[in-house]
Amino acid sequence: MKTIAYTCPYVPAEWIAAHGLRARRLVPLPIEGTSTIPRIEGLCLYARAFVNDVAASDDVSGVVVTTMCDPMRRVFDLLVRRVDTPAFLLNVPSTWQTVAAQRLYLDELKRLGRFLVRLGGHEPDKEELIRAMLDQAHGNGVHGTGFPNAMNRVGGPTPYGHGVPLALVGGPLMLRDRVLFDVIADCGGRIVLDATETGQRGVCGPFDRRRLAEDPLMELAQAYFRLPDASRRPNSELYRWLKDQLAQSGAHGIIFHHYVWCDKWRAEFARLKEWANLPVLRLDSEGDGPIDMVRTRNRVRAFMEMFQ
């Protein structure tokens, strides 16, 4: 079975599965020593690591990227010019409140479907789509990021560590950032909400069973299009979602993580800090090579002293 790689949560893995293809959410490591795309000013290192991981994967038949930030648009250009793997750019409108924007996203999914058929997938199968959506709803689905407490639609997050309950908020994490969970636990914290793109925030809400049975593609499009993110205009849904999740999780503080080249999340920090009624620690990271353990541990430890 051919594999289609993606990293953005606005790419519905169930839609790829409905074409008889395997969806792989690629969360970059990043891989040491790969240099298909050298360091480029302005291209965030998550995006660069994603391209390099795609180039290093010999079992990927196609890759889907979205328009959710400028670096990812650039990734599409780089993939087309420098990597042999066929690439597709999914337009995700940043405005989400109008019917026209919702229809555009649905049309984009249909266009993605034609790309998948050209890559060897079959025409979308309604029963396969429903099955993939139900599997996802039962936590057996095709998503998976490799993070310790990534949540499925049914279960809550698995509290990681023992100690002061904290939320982790921000953009995506690379696989190398899994150590963050250990560092926070070692310093006396416990992540009860992973509100990063690779955590619970990147998993769309439960599907409506009745609408799913009637028109699964429409239900899929509506559920994915509602995912909260800093890039949405307005991004009020992000704060509405965070408010609910913070209350449910009982977090006492927020660790806000972003990569230094990520304008989208760097810009969001000031608003989140002003909005949150909780202590907030900002952790930024280059995203190149391993995480700076000494600096990170010192900063988290200093933050945890506030809770004593």
Ligand code: SF4
């Ligand atoms: S880390 Fe930020 S800039 Fe980079 S791809 Fe993700 S959202 Fe875009």
